[in-house]
Amino acid sequence: MSFQLKILGSNSATPAYGRHHTAQLLNVQNHYFLIDCGEATQIQLSRYKCKTQRINHIFISHLHGDHYLGLMGLIFTMHLMGRQADLHIFGQKGLEEIIVTQLKYSGTVLNYTIIFRELNPALSEILFEDEWVEVKSFPLNHRIPCSGFIIKEKPKPYRIDKEKLPPNLSLVNIARLKKGEDIYDDQGNLVYKNRDLTLPPRKSRSYAYCSDTKYDETIIHYIKNVDLLYHEATFLLEREQWAEQTFHSTTEQAARIALLAEAKQLIIGHFSARYKDLTPFLTEARHIFNNTLLATEGEAIDVPDL
Amino acid sequence: MSFQLKILGSNSATPAYGRHHTAQLLNVQNHYFLIDCGEATQIQLSRYKCKTQRINHIFISHLHGDHYLGLMGLIFTMHLMGRQADLHIFGQKGLEEIIVTQLKYSGTVLNYTIIFRELNPALSEILFEDEWVEVKSFPLNHRIPCSGFIIKEKPKPYRIDKEKLPPNLSLVNIARLKKGEDIYDDQGNLVYKNRDLTLPPRKSRSYAYCSDTKYDETIIHYIKNVDLLYHEATFLLEREQWAEQTFHSTTEQAARIALLAEAKQLIIGHFSARYKDLTPFLTEARHIFNNTLLATEGEAIDVPDL
Numbered sequence: 001m002s003f004q005l006k007i008l009g010s011n012s013a014t015p016a017y018g019r020h021h022t023a024q025l026l027n028v029q030n031h032y033f034l035i036d037c038g039e040a041t042q043i044q045l046s047r048y049k050c051k052t053q054r055i056n057h058i059f060i061s062h063l064h065g066d067h068y069l070g071l072m073g074l075i076f077t078m079h080l081m082g083r084q085a086d087l088h089i090f091g092q093k094g095l096e097e098i099i100v101t102q103l104k105y106s107g108t109v110l111n112y113t114i115i116f117r118e119l120n121p122a123l124s125e126i127l128f129e130d131e132w133v134e135v136k137s138f139p140l141n142h143r144i145p146c147s148g149f150i151i152k153e154k155p156k157p158y159r160i161d162k163e164k165l166p167p168n169l170s171l172v173n174i175a176r177l178k179k180g181e182d183i184y185d186d187q188g189n190l191v192y193k194n195r196d197l198t199l200p201p202r203k204s205r206s207y208a209y210c211s212d213t214k215y216d217e218t219i220i221h222y223i224k225n226v227d228l229l230y231h232e233a234t235f236l237l238e239r240e241q242w243a244e245q246t247f248h249s250t251t252e253q254a255a256r257i258a259l260l261a262e263a264k265q266l267i268i269g270h271f272s273a274r275y276k277d278l279t280p281f282l283t284e285a286r287h288i289f290n291n292t293l294l295a296t297e298g299e300a301i302d303v304p305d306l
Numbered sequence: 307m308s309f310q311l312k313i314l315g316s317n318s319a320t321p322a323y324g325r326h327h328t329a330q331l332l333n334v335q336n337h338y339f340l341i342d343c344g345e346a347t348q349i350q351l352s353r354y355k356c357k358t359q360r361i362n363h364i365f366i367s368h369l370h371g372d373h374y375l376g377l378m379g380l381i382f383t384m385h386l387m388g389r390q391a392d393l394h395i396f397g398q399k400g401l402e403e404i405i406v407t408q409l410k411y412s413g414t415v416l417n418y419t420i421i422f423r424e425l426n427p428a429l430s431e432i433l434f435e436d437e438w439v440e441v442k443s444f445p446l447n448h449r450i451p452c453s454g455f456i457i458k459e460k461p462k463p464y465r466i467d468k469e470k471l472p473p474n475l476s477l478v479n480i481a482r483l484k485k486g487e488d489i490y491d492d493q494g495n496l497v498y499k500n501r502d503l504t505l506p507p508r509k510s511r512s513y514a515y516c517s518d519t520k521y522d523e524t525i526i527h528y529i530k531n532v533d534l535l536y537h538e539a540t541f542l543l544e545r546e547q548w549a550e551q552t553f554h555s556t557t558e559q560a561a562r563i564a565l566l567a568e569a570k571q572l573i574i575g576h577f578s579a580r581y582k583d584l585t586p587f588l589t590e591a592r593h594i595f596n597n598t599l600l601a602t603e604g605e606a607i608d609v610p611d612l
Contacts, residue, residue: 014383015349021379039379040346043321063411065382069375073327073345076371080319094411101407105369105400107450144413 001029003153003205003303005228007269008044010295012212012234012248013066015039016273020297021066024230025050026207028151029132034058034074035149035209041070042077048298053083057128059135060091061211062121062146068095072102075114083112090117090127090137092145121145124222138222140213143247148213150222153204164197205303208263211270214244215253223261227303230295231257233268236275237284251281255288265303269295307335309459309511309609311534313575314350316601318518318540318554319372321345322579326603327372330536331356332513334457335438340364341455341515347376348383354604359389363434365441366397367517368427368452374401378408381420389418396423396433396443398451427451430528444528446519449553454519456528459510470503511609514569517576520550521559529567533609536601537563539574542581543590557587561594571609575601 004027009020021038025045032054034041045052052074060068068091078087089095096116103110117127119137128135132154137147157178173183180201183192208223211232223229233255234248243250249257251268258266266289268281275281278294285292293301310333317325327344331351338360340347351358358380366374374397384393395401402422409416423433425443434441438460443453463484479489486507489498514529517538529535537560541549549556555563557574564572572595574587581587584600591598599607 013386015352020349039376040349043326043346046321063408063413065379065408065412069379070345073371073375077320092411094407098404098407098411101400101404102369102371105398105404105450106371107369144411 001305002027003029003207003305005207005230005267005301005303006048006050007267007295007297007299007301008041008048008050009036009038010269010271010297011066012232012270012272013064014273017276018297019271020044021069022211022270023070024209025055026151028153028205028207031133032056033135033151036061036067036211037069037071037074038066039069042074044297045074053078053081053085055087056085057088057135058090059127059149059209060089060095061140061148061209062142062144063092063094063098064144064212067212072099075099075110076106076108079108079110079112086113086115088115088117088128090119092119092121092147119145119147121147136222138219140210140219141216141247142212142214146212148208148210148219148222150206150208150226152206155204156201158194158198158201161197161199166192166197203306205305207303208261210257212248214247215249215257217257217260220257220261223257223263225262227264228267228301229258229261229263229265230267230269232270233281233285234270234272236280251284252288255285255292258289258292263289264291265301266292267295267301268292307611308333309335309513309611311513311536311573311607311609312354312356313573313601313603313605313607314347314354314356315342315344316575316577316603317372318538318576318578319370320579323582324603325577326350327375328517328576329376330515331361332457334459334511334513337439338362339441339457342367342373342517343375343377343380344372345375348380350603351380359384359387359391361393362391363394363441364396365433365455365515366395366401367446367454367515368448368450369398369400369404370450370518373518378405381405381409381416382412382414385414385416385418392419392421394421394423394434396425398425398427398453425451425453427453442528444525446516446525447522447553448518448520452518454514454516454525454528456512456514456532458512461510462507464500464504464507467503467505472498472503509612511611513609514567516563518554520553521555521563523563523566526563526567529563529569531568533570534573534607535564535567535569535571536573536575538576539587539591540576540578542586557590558594561591561598564595564598569595570597571607572598573601573607574598
């Protein structure tokens with residue numbers, strides 16, 4: 001099953017050098033989660049052949065323009081393309097008012113329903129949950145209320161070892177095996193030990209999104225052992241003081257968070273428009289956390305199903 | 307002196323085939339007027355090397371997203387780039403609320419002042435005027451309140467014919483000649499007839515912007531004899547009925563307005579995303595009004611200084 005992150009925008013406040021404002025599309029087992037939605041996200045979705053109407057959940061970290069100004073256009077386009085399915089939008093206080101005000105003045109009555117959920121930026125909350133996936137928020141440390149998101153696969157079933165499976169085992173018993181249970185006969189005698197007929201479940205994968213935030217070790221608790229970590233790295237090390245003042249992070253700070261969180265892989269992005277060449281970002285981050293990638297628009301990062 | 311229209315976006319409701327939402331930059335004698343500001347306008351301005359900070363006046367025709375959703379991003383970018391000059395924004399009721407709400411939730415105090423002027427969509431009003439240029443609104447016929455704009459050069463001075471100019475003519479008298487006046491001596495005797503020393507003034511050029519609107523001949527009155535007319539042509543003739551229902555125009559309707567207005571040149575745009583090939587737009591429009599161009603992003607149309 002898929003667990004793929006697609007980068008739609010990688011720059012910070014001002015678009016530059018062909019880099020757009022922040023937006024990411026995470027496909028977890030065919031759930032399409034849009035995370036932040038900077039200006040021109042609908043164009044980026046189309047450019048990279050993403051199926052816009054399959055997005056049912058949009059998570060907006062905070063209300064700086066470079067993280068949400070593409071949302072209104074996307075909402076209109078979904079409407080014009082005939083969307084009927086509910087759209088769930090998660091954002092800070094104010095986002096609903098911003099959207100509702102613009103719908104009103106445009107004279108638009110959407111042919112689908114938007115279900116808003118206001119985030120509490122001080123808490124970690126479950127935002128979405130079903131049989132396969134869970135999405136939680138957690139607090140980030142920025143100039144205005146800002147939440148990070150962590151998306152985790154739910155525990156997966158034990159895998160039936162087809163070579164060892166006795167013939168004519170009932171569906172009920174197969175379901176028991178998938179849950180990790182042993183199998184007993186009607187008299188309560190053990191017939192099969194689970195471990196003799198199954199392989200262990202595949203690993204539940206996870207992705208954490210941390211943008212925008214200054215360096216803050218309190219987030220480690222929420223993202224510990226994550227498979228794939230996105231952490232903003234707006235500036236190179238040379239501008240650490242400015243990063244501190246603007247509540248952003250440097251390359252090394254992002255890498256240090258990845259190291260402390262024992263993440264498997266780090267992606268850095270939200271690059272300042274002052275930098276054309278991003279090579280030094282990678283060099284600096286890898287100095288501390290080797291398995292680092294640059295967020296590159298149009299590129300997809302797969303977390304393998306192990 | 308320059309009178310140049312630059313097309314930044316040419317498509318209607320949904321971006322498609324590399325075509326963006328509506329935005330145009332008109333340079334009239336170094337006044338930079340931004341007319342509509344669809345999503346990604348700031349990116350288009352940068353792509354086509356326009357000097358964003360030289361824009362002091364923004365005219366938004368109406369509050370459908372494809373005509374203004376790039377405005378907020380542009381406002382933020384102007385701020386981040388250190389703008390200090392006032393920015394004048396003209397738009398329908400609601401635009402100020404939309405902007406102020408978003409500034410509030412982003413926690414931004416701009417380092418420049420926005421001066422809003424609410425349009426009255428039922429009237430033709432002077433929006434801007436100085437020694438050289440005048441901008442007026444006029445009513446368009448759309449689903450929601452919508453204004454067109456006409457930008458005209460003020461009458462120009464008579465041109466001194468240097469070959470005929472007598473030596474030692476005072477600056478006061480030269481100024482009189484430029485105003486078209488004859489020159490008298492202190493006793494009130496005619497010394498020089500203006501027409502003997504001057505060439506007629508250059509023509510005052512004009513540009514009219516009509517988007518979005520259904521076919522409506524009442525606009526002719528406002529745009530009569532315009533040099534350059536932009537009129538939306540969202541659909542080909544085949545969809546005339548749909549154009550009527552959605553308060554848009556077809557190729558032939560745009561061309562008919564140009565013909566009736568005795569415009570010198572027509573540009574059509576606001577193309578529906580259903581059309582990839584725009585050749586039929588040109589063919590259909592030219593059938594009625596030959597001097598027609600397609601709005602093509604990145605292209606500049608100059609009105610010559612005759």
